[in-house]
Amino acid sequence: MGTNFITAQQVSKSFGTKHVLTDIDLTLPAGTIYGLIGPSGAGKTTLVKSIMGMEKVDHGTVTVMDAVMPNRQVMAKIGYMAQSDALYETLTARENLTFFGQLMSVAPKQLKQTIAYAANLVNLTKDLDLRVSDYSGGMKRRLSLAIALIQNPNLLILDEPTVGIDPELRQQIWEELNNLKATGKSILITTHVMDEAERCDYLMLIRRGIALAQGTPAELKAKYQVDSIEQVFLKAGRLQDADHSNR
């Protein structure tokens, strides 16, 4: 277990009578980029929040870095990027980064350095002293990513990190994610962009709260006998609709 950053077993969650997650198993070893793909409303964000310990699961257990979630201390070790940009618009980007750095217990001496590193990574260095209210949508997204990286965490949980980011920068970000992976960090990423799914080491197809398929991109393509993840997704979806016992 020690090598796995995340272990989720039989996780179920419902809001009222609506089943949002049904018996999800997920294992994230060190040095892996794990992709959660699925349409909006599939339960990706709920799964992410359950792993973070922000949502209480009805059944099953979630363990992050050997600690059973929810656990407040473990949160300091997770770099989290929410689906919506949760930024203080009246403050500058630097002030936002400083604030979250302080909350993440980054030592005051290191703070300046880590802000410079994170800003450089998302290409915001020259706009650091602008107020967030003057930022474009893409810039806000990048700032959110920089905030997730502020305490140099070993585990990154990114909820739709590349929405609204132009292809060139997306390329850069993925390169950086691969660099982080090479240093032994793990990344859990949700997306509905299929070409991003191809870049993940391991994928989970999730639809209507059910894990339809799990495996490396190559394994999935072989299993469904198609040649792109997009087609895997479509085929798996059709099979789910045809097979009502799956629901």
Add this chain to the structure above:
Amino acid sequence: MRTIAIVKRVLKQMMRDKRTLALMFLAPLLIMSLMYFLFQNNTTQTAALGVHGVDNAVVKAIDTKHVDITHYDSAAATKMIRQHDLAGYLTQKNGKLTITYANSNPTDTSLIKASLQAGLVKLRMQTLVKATKAQKKALTAQQQALQKLVKAQSAETVTKLKAAIAQAQASGNTAQVAKLQAQLKKVTAGSATKTATAKKAPTYSTASHYLYGSSDSTFFESFLPIFLGFFVFFFVFLISGISLLNERTTGTLSRLLATPIRRGEIITGYLIGYGIFAVIQTLLTVTFAITVFKIHLVGNIWLVFLINFLLALVALTFGIFISTFANSEFQMIQFIPLVVVPQIFFSGLIPVSGMATWLQWTAHIMPLYYGANALTDVVTKGADITAIGGNLLVLLGFMSVLTILNIVGMKRYRKV
């Protein structure tokens, strides 16, 4: 450490929001100035009174500076009131006075009522004075006659005694002389004291002393402490409530709770951050009242700050608590008539001791009731901390309960 990060952030955000700052710091001064002028002259109000066929003596008696009397030719009170926009109409028939009030403004009605009553008392007094004067005349005449008699009597005794003394002296009886001389002294002294008591008449004058304030005390002075508390309560409630609501709707609260921060640290950070602004606001309003309006602060100014700080903390926790029931700023504003306005009624503007019992009980669940009570005691009566300790404890209690509720309420966003 994390708490300090929250405090710093709250301060920075407030400093960036110039309009909110202006609202918090300048609006109270503006309202206070307005109140100062509104409540300064409240003694020159007059009510228009129409009279018909009333004796001149009566009219003269009820004519004060509060009523504006006009004579009319008609006895139809209702018609005349409507036609001339009068506050009251007084008619006389066979020595019976009939007053009709318009009663559209209770103040005017009571002004006329008071003038009429005072006038009638005055009339009665005048007749009484006349009667006593007549009695006095008769009495003095009697007294004079009596005095004359006494004088004649004593003069007779004096001459008799004097003759006796001369007789005794002639016969050489010294003991008898001394005895008679003493008798003579008594007789003359007695008549002197009698005239002295007759002259003495009781006269009363009043000297007024005020335990609190002075003869110049106005409504403004008695309302001021209440408003000092109210400003802090209202603005902190609104600003902190909306600010936490924004954190909730923009997702930053949920994002905050994805860090290892304790829920209590968030609330504490808010308490300190907005508490600082509440103290600055109090400093401004109190200084303004003392220097510009020359308000006399009887008690300790630090107690005023302490009370306002506590009130701010209650307002803050209350605002945060209420904000969880609102989904937008507009919905937050909708809570003002529900939870803020009723507090004004029970803050002491209307004396709570004169209310119905169930209303008095209602007053005791209003934080502002305790805050305004303590402020009034300190500002106008110079109460010390032991005298207002009970009020302060209740405010602390409100704050603690609301803080706990807020911390528990945040569990919705994170389970630990």
